[in-house]
Amino acid sequence: SQLPHSSRLPPGSGLFATKCSGCGEKISASEFVMRALESVFHLSCFCCCVCDRQLRKGDEYVLKEGQLLCKMIREGLLPSENDSPID
Ligand SMILES: [Zn+2]
Numbered sequence: 394s395q396l397p398h399s400s401r402l403p404p405g406s407g408l409f410a411t412k413c414s415g416c417g418e419k420i421s422a423s424e425f426v427m428r429a430l431e432s433v434f435h436l437s438c439f440c441c442c443v444c445d446r447q448l449r450k451g452d453e454y455v456l457k458e459g460q461l462l463c464k465m466i467r468e469g470l471l472p473s474e475n476d477s478p479i480d
Pocket residue numbers: 413414415416417418434435437438
């Protein structure tokens with residue numbers, strides 16, 4: 394069964410453990426990560442929190458309050474939530 398993960402690690406656990414800012418899981422030293430400022434993400438967790446697009450090296454993004462936003466969002470290019478989808 395799956396339990397919701399706690400965002401808090403017990404004190405002293407894994408001095409060098411890096412936590413993914415996306416899913417909150419530990420990142421092992423052998424894993425590839427994406428870094429955004431002081432935050433570290435699994436590659437698969439490095440997604441825009443609004444449009445879910447996975448961001449890659451070289452993609453422009455903003456990190457706002459710990460949440461990743463792609464450049465589209467930053468520039469206000471995405472339709473607002475009130476817009477109906479265009480078919
Ligand atoms: Zn992750």
